[in-house]
Amino acid sequence: MSSSFIATTVVPVLYLLSxxxxxxxxxxxxxxxxxxxxxxxxxxxxxxxxxxxxxxxxTFDLQWIVLGLVIGGGIGALxxxxxxxxxxPEMVALFNGSGGAASALVAASYVWLNVIEKSSGETAANxxxxxxxxxxxxxxxxxxxxxxxxxxxxxYGKLAGKISGSPILLPGRHVVNLSLILGALGxxxxxxxxxxxxxxxxxxxxxxxxLSLVLGIMLVIPIGGAxxxxxxxxxxxxxxxAAAATGFVLQNNVLVISGALVGASGLILTQIMCVxxxxxxxxxxxxxxxxxxxxxxxxxxxxxxxxxSGGPEEAALVLENAESVVIVPGxxxxxxxxxxxxKEFASxxxxxxxxxxxxxxxxxxxxxxxMNVLLAEADVPYEQLLEMDVVNPEFNNTDVVVVxxxxxxxxxxxxxxxxxxxxxxxxLQVWNAASVIMIKRSLSPGFAGxxxxxxxxxxxxxxxxxxxxxxxxxxxxxxxx
Amino acid sequence: xxxxxxxxxxxxxxxxxxxxxxxxxxIPPTLHTPLMSGANAVSGITIxxxxxxxxxxDTEISSLLGLFAIILAxxxxxxxxxxxxxxxxxxxxxxx
Numbered sequence: 118m119s120s121s122f123i124a125t126t127v128v129p130v131l132y133l134l135s136x137x138x139x140x141x142x143x144x145x146x147x148x149x150x151x152x153x154x155x156x157x158x159x160x161x162x163x164x165x166x167x168x169x170x171x172x173x174x175x176t177f178d179l180q181w182i183v184l185g186l187v188i189g190g191g192i193g194a195l196x197x198x199x200x201x202x203x204x205x206p207e208m209v210a211l212f213n214g215s216g217g218a219a220s221a222l223v224a225a226s227y228v229w230l231n232v233i234e235k236s237s238g239e240t241a242a243n244x245x246x247x248x249x250x251x252x253x254x255x256x257x258x259x260x261x262x263x264x265x266x267x268x269x270x271x272x273y274g275k276l277a278g279k280i281s282g283s284p285i286l287l288p289g290r291h292v293v294n295l296s297l298i299l300g301a302l303g304x305x306x307x308x309x310x311x312x313x314x315x316x317x318x319x320x321x322x323x324x325x326x327x328l329s330l331v332l333g334i335m336l337v338i339p340i341g342g343a344x345x346x347x348x349x350x351x352x353x354x355x356x357x358x359a360a361a362a363t364g365f366v367l368q369n370n371v372l373v374i375s376g377a378l379v380g381a382s383g384l385i386l387t388q389i390m391c392v393x394x395x396x397x398x399x400x401x402x403x404x405x406x407x408x409x410x411x412x413x414x415x416x417x418x419x420x421x422x423x424x425x426s427g428g429p430e431e432a433a434l435v436l437e438n439a440e441s442v443v444i445v446p447g448x449x450x451x452x453x454x455x456x457x458x459x460k461e462f463a464s465x466x467x468x469x470x471x472x473x474x475x476x477x478x479x480x481x482x483x484x485x486x487x488m489n490v491l492l493a494e495a496d497v498p499y500e501q502l503l504e505m506d507v508v509n510p511e512f513n514n515t516d517v518v519v520v521x522x523x524x525x526x527x528x529x530x531x532x533x534x535x536x537x538x539x540x541x542x543x544x545l546q547v548w549n550a551a552s553v554i555m556i557k558r559s560l561s562p563g564f565a566g567x568x569x570x571x572x573x574x575x576x577x578x579x580x581x582x583x584x585x586x587x588x589x590x591x592x593x594x595x596x597x598x
Numbered sequence: 599x600x601x602x603x604x605x606x607x608x609x610x611x612x613x614x615x616x617x618x619x620x621x622x623x624x625i626p627p628t629l630h631t632p633l634m635s636g637a638n639a640v641s642g643i644t645i646x647x648x649x650x651x652x653x654x655x656d657t658e659i660s661s662l663l664g665l666f667a668i669i670l671a672x673x674x675x676x677x678x679x680x681x682x683x684x685x686x687x688x689x690x691x692x693x694x
Binding site for chain 2: 139140142143144146147148149150152153155156157159160163166167169170171173174177178179180181182184185186188189190192193194196197198200202205208209212213215216217218219220222223225226227229230233234250319349350353356357359360361363364365366367368369370371372373374375376377378379380381382383385386389477479484485486487489490493494496499502504
């Protein structure tokens with residue numbers, strides 16, 4: 118084959134094939150049965166794109182490429198094999214960051230190779246082979262990529278408990294953030310369109326990335342731990358947009374297409390999370406809501422009267438006569454690593470002829486679908502996991518609801534108390550069931566920081582205990598009955 | 599109208615967003631975590647640019663940036679697809 122045939126036909130066909138496989142791979146994820154095959158298709162698409170890139174280059178030195186693939190592949194494989202399912206939000210946060218950083222570095226490398234190291238005495242936009250479109254998108258790629266990196270690291274810190282989960286509100290932060298945005302983009306444009314001295318271009322480019330890194334930190338630090346599902350989704354979207362911007366720099370449409378797919382995916386998940394919390398994206402990003410974690414918190418039972426509490430024995434007695442049980446998991450289930458115990462508990466109930474299902478609120482946990490993955494890990498069949506719209510009408514016919522580590526997503530104030538901060542948020546209507554067993558370590562409020570009247574309802578029994586111990590206790594009692 | 603590569607890129611980008619939205623709104627919530635980690639792996643597509651950025655294997659800054667870009671993008675690609683596969687395997691497991 119002649120080299121021109123390869124360049125004009127083989128390479129574009131490979132890239133097109135790759136783009137098609139990315140779309141089909143995503144389509145595979147629309148059903149559980151085809152999801153694994155879809156993921157394999159996306160992986161194949163990636164392989165084809167990488168091969169196409171190497172074919173397109175023609176001649177290249179192997180050292181850096183092999184070294185990079187070995188180191189990156191090793192770290193990635195190790196992380197993928199070792200991560201606990203409860204640690205998925207942290208891992209996804211870090212991966213968002215590395216994706217963003219990689220795109221920013223590719224754009225930076227492009228600027229260094231084609232402008233700074235050439236030192237043609239021209240501005241970047243006037244340099245042959247660069248042009249204004251690539252210059253503008255290179256700035257965008259470095260900007261989005263760098264802020265995705267630092268924002269993701271902060272999100273990781275909050276999720277892993279290395280940074281306080283409470284919002285850190287700096288005075289005048291909106292003004293600071295706006296200045297950082299305008300500063301980074303303005304300086305970037307100024308640099309690539311007017312500066313001709315290579316040394317200055319290099320320095321200014323570094324400043325642009327520095328400002329973007331600071332911006333990423335500033336954007337995520339005021340957001341509370343419980344709002345992390347929104348933040349992770351948004352950063353996911355950014356990592357895709359950074360890749361798409363890099364695609365514009367390199368004029369490679371396979372990057373543009375797959376970057377757009379990731380960008381769209383992140384945006385839709387962000388939207389779903391916001392709807393599930395009845396809040397606008399602006400409110401999540403700028404509101405400084407989400408003051409504390411629902412997992413812990415201080416003892417605060419002053420506001421509660423008529424709370425009925427019991428131990429595992431009483432709970433088991435309630436469960437003994439039940440015919441249908443709905444388990445409602447929340448972030449506390451992940452914190453307590455209780456998914457396997459819950460599954461054992463459910464199996465024991467099923468052995469006794471009880472119909473067991475799970476009611477999953479969209480924002481239960483720290484990332485979209487967090488509960489589903491934990492329960493899948495414990496071998497809970499996915500058919501038993503019911504979405505909010507499906508499970509809500511069922512509560513009227515349910516004997517017992519067991520709430521494990523969830524709070525705000527089962528708060529009746531969302532429907533019954535106009536003026537409550539969470540009024541209007543869609544919640545699981547567990548109070549419609551005959552009995553509710555609420556497993557919680559104390560009466561402390563959830564992330565919304567408000568009282569949950571469900572604790573005072575006549576059909577509610579509080580079980581004050583760590584989620585895993587409580588479920589284990591009920592299981593032991595059930596077996597002895 | 600003659601379109602330059604940049605304008606074509608914009609068209610492709612906008613249309614791809616529409617395709618993405620069409621498909622992703624059909625993905626069930628139970629698969630949202632695998633969707634995110636899978637999307638994460640896909641954003642490693644920037645490896646295409648990274649490979650070319652590191653092709654000279656010299657110690658110029660552009661090549662070193664390329665090397666680091668390959669490392670980070672490969673972490674995304676390998677880690678993302680593997681962990682997604684691992685998770686989806688759990689969803690597929692049949693009860694005995």
